[in-house]
Amino acid sequence: MKTFLTCSDKTKIESPQFLKQSLGAIKKANRQHSKKRKGSANRERARLNLVRKHS
Numbered sequence: 001m002k003t004f005l006t007c008s009d010k011t012k013i014e015s016p017q018f019l020k021q022s023l024g025a026i027k028k029a030n031r032q033h034s035k036k037r038k039g040s041a042n043r044e045r046a047r048l049n050l051v052r053k054h055s
Contacts, residue, residue: 022053029053 004015029050036043 026050026053 002015003012005013007013029046033043033046033050036046
């Protein structure tokens with residue numbers, strides 16, 4: 001892992017891994033989206049949920 005920040009007293013802070021932390025939720029949302037019928041309101045709702053998880 002790369003060092004994100006090194007302080008003047010040589011303290012190193014690791015890079016935050018936001019994508020890694022939310023990968024499980026993104027995978028679940030993607031599976032839910034893929035199981036919905038194309039063109040349905042539920043699919044659109046699942047798509048918006050997936051977009052929300054990505055950002």
